[in-house]
Amino acid sequence: MNIYFIKRYPCVPIWKVCLVLFTLLIVTRSGYAQVTNYMIDISKGLQSQPVNLDKMGGINPNGEHITVNSEYITRGGIPIIPITGEMHYTRYPNQYWDESIKKLKAGGINMVATYVFWNIHEEKEGKFDWSGDKDLRKFIELCASNNIQVIVRIGPFDHGEIRNGGIPDWLLGKPLTIRTNDPLYLHYVELLYNEIGKQLKGLYYKDGGPIVAVQLENEYQHAASPWGLTYPGQPYDFTVADRDRSTTQEGVGIASKDNPYANLGNDHMRTLKALAVKAGIIAPLYTATGWGYAAIIPGETLPVTAAYAYPTWTAKRELSPFYLYKDLHSDPDYSPVRYKANDYPAFAAELGSGIMTTYTRRPLVPEKSLDALINRCIGGGANGIGYYMYHGGSTPVADRYFFNDEAYGYPKISYDFQAPVGEYGQIRPSFNRLKLIHFFINDFAPQLAPMVTTLPGNVAQLKPDNMDELRYAVRSSGNSGFLFLNNFQDNSKNHDLNAVRINVKVKGGVINIPETGGLNIKAEENAILPFNFDVHGTNLIYATAQLLAKGDDPANPYYVFFNPEGINPEFCFSKGNVNIKPITGSKTTTRDGKIFVNCITDKPAGFVLQGKDGIKINILVINKAMALRCYLQEWKGGRHLVFTDALVLTTDKSAEMLSTGHDQYNFSVYPKIHSLPQIDRGKLTETGTDKLFSNYAVELLPANLSPVFSKSGTRKLMVNLPETLPVGLNDIFLKIDYIGDTGMGFLDGNLVTDEFYKGIPWEIGLKRFIKKVKDNQFGFYFRPIMKGAPYLVDLPASVADMADKGKQTLQINGVTFTPEYKSVISFK
Known part of the structure; x- marks a missing residue:
């Protein structure tokens, strides 16, 4: 130059x-001369004005109340934000339920939602089956033993990509009109509710149990499923009353207010609630899907919302509005709605944490889309988060048909949903990204839930295709709050937004975040930054780092922050009566009556904050890569953070470590512990010294697994199963790298697994299949991609090009076994 x-x-x-x-x-x-300034004004000091919803709530035997107001939910008088993960017990082997519930808990989930599919439990009229994988009571009891609360979705219509939306086939031949107050239909619903009531007896919140909510019906007067009894090429015949056919949609979407039978719909919901209460199904909360002008019971059911950024029921890829901030409390997604939005808290129940692929549409949901979606929802005022699905599964097979919704073109078995926890319990990258927000919500909900949303002036003009303007919002109470930033948009090429400064106008002045220079917000990243945050009596004016978790042990209180990718962590404190002592990787400066602490980003940093009360607060600052490896572990009445590439499942005095593909791994514990943990197998050693962490290395006996397989013709693959699951392994994942249309897996001639190719390898957990077949062999059949296939729009361009050049495309590139090691670490 x-x-x-x-x-x-x-x-x-x-x-x-x-x-x-x-x-x-x-x-x-x-970046000083290039800084772009954004202003947001909260100087009016907006405060929430909650109005109690007297027909909702309940009390348990310990005298603890659950109450609901128009802003948020409280338990024991403390505001909470439920984080609900959907898992269907009938779609997962019951011998692994406890492990899966522990995985949900490890991800920060504090509530499980599950459907009770009528047709699975009463496949034949009058013969209810609650055994094995259908044991609803056992599932709820396991949730209770893991301190997880439950929402039971009792139907009678569920949707859930299940045949007929859960309505039994035999009901089609009865002289009745479904999903109405038809007396004969209600007779069968009452029989169902009575059976569910027997299973759930004694498990409700009022009994000291985990069931805090019951969902009535699903998407009533909004959407439906086609009847499974249909013929190829025939138009869908939806599972709705004749009166509602003209207003029924195939999927979640925006609906018109023009439903002449709206009052009848609300009345039917009242009838269902009365039947549920009569059957003993009594909970503090009754919920109803409220999106798209669906029916609710005004004042008696909590309307819940949804957002699916990668729907398969649209004709093509579209840019969704779900990454633009809005006030969700007054303007729910998929509006118009049938209720006064400001009368209820914004509670999301179906945030698409993945999506089911159909034969004709197979979008791949990127992991960075999920925490970006949650950031936007929380920033928009949501005080309840619910995922559909959080844990995938495999749908059971009926005697005469497949329960998965074949009419809509779903796989016959697989219900993986690309969920954070997959069909075989595998952990996806989205699991780790979401838990960072979950930990934050769980620890800071009492402060966050009463905060109201303020939006910048440009929000009304901002469109999904505008990736040049900063997307931001604030939730605050008085002068204190959180700044939400989001730089993700689905189905779009995102780019970095460099050198931006957000100026938050508060009473008495402006908080510049940061005070000098600007923030670099990486493409597809998001952040939640605190301002005027009370740290044990000391005012944190702002931090360019995100809160992760805290420890309230009076002998050793701490706060843990992480810096979002690309953002340098800086802390600005009011000078006052505060003393800050750097420990490692941090330095302090003072100017303009403020104390600034700047931290390095390549390794952990720490400093000690001592306020006017004399209490010393440890502050740990880590980068996002390390935060993604974080788990919370409690023992001896205290809370510790464990950082590792393994999955950490908490038990009473120990941690189950699941390490996929690695017989050696490390873990670090914060705050430091002073006794050597014990391991049930292998070797555990302490490694090095550190000012902040206790560090350990684990070596396990390696499992040498080499798959034996053969091809039969061009479309068939035979893979030998191990005779047993080797000691020390929790599972073995079979991975098939292929390019094709569909894959089907058979054991003893029975279809047990299938998938629609999405551009990534097919992964199958084998532990549920080992020792359950005669010839110990998995047989796979693949079909090729045909030229002009409708789903090519969702596949990688290289695959689409390959398919367009030939009549058919099928490649089986390789087969591998990946062991999942299990060890138990005990803490004294």
Whole structure:
């Protein structure tokens, strides 16, 4: 650049050239001259004005109340934000339910939602089956033993991509009209509710049990499923009353207010609630899907919302509005709605944490889309988070048909949903990203839930295709709050937003975040930054790091922050009566009556904060890569953070560590512990010294697994199963790298697994199949991609090009076994 400049302008003095270059260098490095300022005004000091919903709530035997107001839910008088993960017990082997519930808990889930599918339990009229994988009571009891609360979704219509939406086939032949107050239909519903009531007896919140909510019906007067009894090429015949056919949709979406039978729909919901109560199904909360003008019971059911960014019921890929901030309390997604939104808290029950692929549509949901979606929902005022699905599964097979909704073109068995916890219990990257927000919500809900949303002035003009403007919002109470930032948009090429500063106008002045320079917000990233945050009596004016968790042990209180990718962590404290002592990786400066703490980003940093009360608070700052490896573990009445690549499942005095593909792994514990943990197998050693962490290494006996397989023709693959699951392994994952249309897996000639190719390898957990077949062999059949296939729009461009060049495409590239190791670490 210097040489070019001199040659182009030979008469310019060298000192001027140097001055220009030096100025460019300073501007580039500091970003000061390039900072883009954004302003948001909360100086009016908006406060929530909750109005109690007297017909909702309940009390348990310990005298603890659950109450609901128009803003949020409280338990024991403390505001909470439920985080609900959907898991269907009938879609997962019951011998692994406890392990799966522990996985949900490890991810920060504090409530489980599950459907009771009528047709699975009463496949034949009058013969209810609650055994084995259908044992609803056992599932709820396991949730209770893991301190997880439950929402039971009792139907009678469920949807859930199940045949007929859960309505039994035999009901089609009865002289009745479904999903109405038809007396004969209600007779059968009452029989169902009575059976469910027997299973749930004694498990309700009022009994000291985990059931805090019951969902009545699903998407009533909004959407439906087609009857499974249909013929190829025949138009769908939806599971709705004749009167509702014209207003029924195939999927979640926006509906019109023009439903002449709206009052009848609300009345039917009242009837269902009365039948549930009569059957003993009594909970503090009754919920109803409220999106798209669906029916609710005003004042008696909590309307819940949804957001699916990657739907398969649309004709093509579209940019969704679900990454733009809005006030969800007054303007729910998929509005118009049938209720006064401000009368109820914004409670999301179906946030698409993945999606089911259909034969014709197979979008791949990126992991960064999920925490971005939750950031936007919480920033928009949501005080309840619910995922559909959080844990995938495999749908059971009926005597005469498949329970998965074949009419809609879903796989016959697989219900993986690309969920954070997959069909075989495998942990996806989205699991780790979401838990960072979950930990934050669980620890700071009492402060966050009463906060109201403030939006910037440009929000009404901002459209999904505008990726150049900063997307941001604030939730605050008085002068204190959280700044929400989001730089993700689905089905779009995102880019970095560099050198941005957000100026938050509060009573008495403006908080500049950051005070000097700007933030660099990476493409597809999001952040939640606190301002005027009370840290044990000391005012944190702002932090360019995100709160992760805290420890309230009086002997060793701490706060843990992480810096979102690309953002340098800086803490700005009011000077006052505060003393800050750096420990490692941090330095302090004072200017303008404020104390600034800047931390390194390549490794953990720490400092001690001592306020006017004399209590010393430890502050740990880590980068996002390390935060993604974080789990919470409690023992000896205290809480510790465990950082590891393994999955950590908490038990009373120990932790089950599941390590996929690695017989050696490390873990670190914060705060430090002073006794060596014990391991049930392998070798555990302490590694090195550290000011912040206790560090350990684990070595396990390696499992040498080499799959034996053969091909039969061009479409069939035979894979030998291990005779037993080796000691020390929790599972073995079979991975088939292929390119094709569909894959089907058979054991002893029976279809047990299938999938629609989405551009990634097919992964199957084997532990549920080992020792359950005669010939110990898995047989797979694949079909090729045909030219012009409708789903090519969702596949990688290279695959679509390959398919367009030939009549058919099928490649089976490789087969691997990946062991999942299990060890138990005990803490004294």
